[in-house]
Amino acid sequence: MPAERTWHWLQRLFDEQREALLALSALFVFALMLTVFQFGRLDERFREDLQVQAHIVADTAAAAVLFGNAEDASDILSAFRSAEAIEQALLLDASRLALAGYNAPLQARDALLHQWAGIERLSVPVMVKQEQVGELIVHASRIGIWQDLARFVGTATGMLVAALGLAWLVSGRLRAHVRDAERRTRYLAHHDALTDLPNRETFRVALERAAYLSREHQQPAALLFIDLDNFKQVNDNHGHAAGDHVLQVVALRLRALLRPNDMAARLAGDEFALLLQAPVDEAMVQQLATRLVDQLRQPVDEAADSIRARVSVGVALLPQHAHSAEEAMQCADAAMYHAKRQGKDGYQLFSAELGEVLRARLRLELDLRQALQRQQIRLAYQPLFDKEGCLVSFEALARWHHPQRGWVSPAEFIPAAEASGLIVEMGLLALRVLAEDQQAWRARGLDCPPVALNFSSRQGRRPQDRQRFLAALDELGLGPEAVEFELTESALFEDLGTADSMVAQLQQRGYALAIDDFGTGYSSLAYLRRMRCRKLKIDRIFVHGISDSDDARMLVGAIIGVAQAMRMQVVAEGVETAADQRSLIELGCDLFQGFGLSRPLAPDQAAELLRAQQQGQRVSVQAEPA
Numbered sequence: 001m002p003a004e005r006t007w008h009w010l011q012r013l014f015d016e017q018r019e020a021l022l023a024l025s026a027l028f029v030f031a032l033m034l035t036v037f038q039f040g041r042l043d044e045r046f047r048e049d050l051q052v053q054a055h056i057v058a059d060t061a062a063a064a065v066l067f068g069n070a071e072d073a074s075d076i077l078s079a080f081r082s083a084e085a086i087e088q089a090l091l092l093d094a095s096r097l098a099l100a101g102y103n104a105p106l107q108a109r110d111a112l113l114h115q116w117a118g119i120e121r122l123s124v125p126v127m128v129k130q131e132q133v134g135e136l137i138v139h140a141s142r143i144g145i146w147q148d149l150a151r152f153v154g155t156a157t158g159m160l161v162a163a164l165g166l167a168w169l170v171s172g173r174l175r176a177h178v179r180d181a182e183r184r185t186r187y188l189a190h191h192d193a194l195t196d197l198p199n200r201e202t203f204r205v206a207l208e209r210a211a212y213l214s215r216e217h218q219q220p221a222a223l224l225f226i227d228l229d230n231f232k233q234v235n236d237n238h239g240h241a242a243g244d245h246v247l248q249v250v251a252l253r254l255r256a257l258l259r260p261n262d263m264a265a266r267l268a269g270d271e272f273a274l275l276l277q278a279p280v281d282e283a284m285v286q287q288l289a290t291r292l293v294d295q296l297r298q299p300v301d302e303a304a305d306s307i308r309a310r311v312s313v314g315v316a317l318l319p320q321h322a323h324s325a326e327e328a329m330q331c332a333d334a335a336m337y338h339a340k341r342q343g344k345d346g347y348q349l350f351s352a353e354l355g356e357v358l359r360a361r362l363r364l365e366l367d368l369r370q371a372l373q374r375q376q377i378r379l380a381y382q383p384l385f386d387k388e389g390c391l392v393s394f395e396a397l398a399r400w401h402h403p404q405r406g407w408v409s410p411a412e413f414i415p416a417a418e419a420s421g422l423i424v425e426m427g428l429l430a431l432r433v434l435a436e437d438q439q440a441w442r443a444r445g446l447d448c449p450p451v452a453l454n455f456s457s458r459q460g461r462r463p464q465d466r467q468r469f470l471a472a473l474d475e476l477g478l479g480p481e482a483v484e485f486e487l488t489e490s491a492l493f494e495d496l497g498t499a500d501s502m503v504a505q506l507q508q509r510g511y512a513l514a515i516d517d518f519g520t521g522y523s524s525l526a527y528l529r530r531m532r533c534r535k536l537k538i539d540r541i542f543v544h545g546i547s548d549s550d551d552a553r554m555l556v557g558a559i560i561g562v563a564q565a566m567r568m569q570v571v572a573e574g575v576e577t578a579a580d581q582r583s584l585i586e587l588g589c590d591l592f593q594g595f596g597l598s599r600p601l602a603p604d605q606a607a608e609l610l611r612a613q614q615q616g617q618r619v620s621v622q623a624e625p626a
């Protein structure tokens with residue numbers, strides 16, 4: 001339909017050139033007003049000139065009219081020949097009879113033109129001594145006005161067009177820049193700037209479409225979720241430029257593996273994903289995953305000490321394992337974690353067993369979310385004693401009693417809380433519970449020793465979470481005399497470096513930090529020196545049975561030596577027997593924590609212990625928290 005198409009074309013033109021069209025319309029209205037004004041001026045001058053000319057001729061012809069001299073009258077009228085606008089003139093005598101006439105010599109075309117332009121009729125009396133002796137009738141065409149106006153409009157339009165053209169030329173470059181910038185912004189909104197791969201959002205859209213096609217049109221697809229192994233170490237050991245280079249090389253290699261319709265994307269820091277579009281089958285996907293792991297493992301460049309990017313890959317098939325994009329991501333993610341647990345540098349296909357693990361994890365997450373909303377997480381307090389058996393401080397340990405599950409071990413729910421991000425809320429709830437328990441102890445007239453809270457790296461990963469945590473500490477009045485923090489080596493390691501890191505901010509505010517489970521992580525002396533923590537807690541695997549093992553004694557002795565050199569207090573975790581404690585005292589250990597001294601206590605039991613301690617009684621509490 002041509003009319004409809006023209007309308008669409010006009011609409012598009014208007015949308016694209018809105019500003020230019022508006023400017024042009026404004027100019028057009030301005031030019032129209034100028035033209036109308038100019039027409040008025042020219043018309044006024046035309047009528048004035050006509051009056052003057054007619055009066056001159058009427059005065060000159062007065063004698064000829066008075067004496068009825070038609071020849072003279074005709075000669076006088078012929079003076080109008082020089083006036084282009086006058087078309088006809090007629091001299092009438094006193095009895096209104098025609099004495100002489102004048103007709104301008106006109107072409108037929110001009111006559112039409114003059115008709116169109118409009119005719120002005122003027123009648124002037126012929127006077128002799130203030131007595132009318134006749135009448136001069138003049139017909140003049142406005143053609144001259146229109147010609148003048150046309151010249152004016154022509155000149156004005158010419159100037160406007162020239163000015164517009166100049167402005168258009170000058171702004172052309174600017175527009176090109178703006179268009180480039182727009183194109184770039186649009187590109188960046190869908191791509192990752194470092195690797196040039198599509199970003200998470202673009203990938204999500206493609207995955208959703210693939211999920212739809214696999215579900216509704218039986219076109220199977222595959223999702224490969226790729227996570228670099230130990231990428232943080234690459235950054236720390238070789239610098240960020242090297243880290244960026246590794247990511248770029250990974251992106252190039254992923255691209256090289258794909259068929260034209262497939263997509264590789266960078267989802268986040270060291271996370272990538274591949275979407276293999278139909279046709280796909282399990283054997284082909286496994287083959288590709290094997291090749292992928294193998295090719296990424298190759299050195300990133302030719303140098304002898306070149307970095308190797310090793311990856312763990314989780315694979316999910318659509319619709320076999322998942323029906324939606326979100327489900328596919330969860331399956332591939334679960335498979336990837338399994339690949340990591342299997343020793344990294346490999347791939348894992350999602351399976352029914354993994355599906356069960358995933359479902360169990362999701363159920364646990366759901367229950368935990370509810371428990372947090374209902375504030376069902378409590379704290380148990382395990383005391384730390386010195387050599388003389390005096391209670392020095394407590395470690396607060398999260399406890400969760402679920403109506404159906406019963407007591408859930410922290411070894412189960414803490415990793416789930418960390419993986420789901422719920423640990424952030426849990427950390428905030430722990431602060432509130434601790435503040436309440438301490439308040440209750442104080443209300444019973446007890447002096448509260450410092451309490452150490454465990455802090456997971458995930459709690460301080462995002463700046464807004466760090467801010468909320470610090471604000472909660474202030475709000476609840478939990479100062480450095482009331483609370484300390486325990487971080488594992490890996491948490492410290494991840495937090496390292498930035499000025500606004502959690503470790504830096506907590507230390508700045510005077511909170512004491514302890515390195516938890518020392519010996520099970522990196523055990524790096526360099527980090528120990530940089531972190532300047534007040535306490536070092538030796539993991540219970542080194543402590544257990546130390547009295548019977550020379551090797552364990554040697555190892556713990558070495559750890560204690562290092563800690564003392566750095567002026568750190570040493571805490572032995574998991575002290576279960578008096579013999580082990582004696583060995584630890586001999587080696588120079590400062591503080592002791594373990595089931596052999598006291599199990600974690602419910603707040604009321606902890607209060608009893610504090611009261612006994614304040615009354616100088618010998619402390620021995622072996623109860624489980626209720």
Ligand code: C2E
Pocket residue numbers: 382396397398409410411414423430453454455456486516517540573574575576593594595596600
């Ligand atoms: P952790 O910080 O190393 O806490 C010490 C763990 O050792 C506790 O386990 C404690 O009950 C146990 N333990 C103490 N003495 C002995 C002993 O003599 N023998 C044995 N076999 N075990 C002993 P729990 O309460 O199950 O906590 C496990 C881990 O969960 C904690 O290890 C900590 O890493 C984490 N966790 C607990 N509560 C929280 C919390 O509120 N926030 C965070 N982020 N993590 C927490």
Ligand code: MG
Pocket residue numbers: 395454486516
């Ligand atoms: Mg701890």
Ligand code: MG
Pocket residue numbers: 516517537539573
């Ligand atoms: Mg520990």
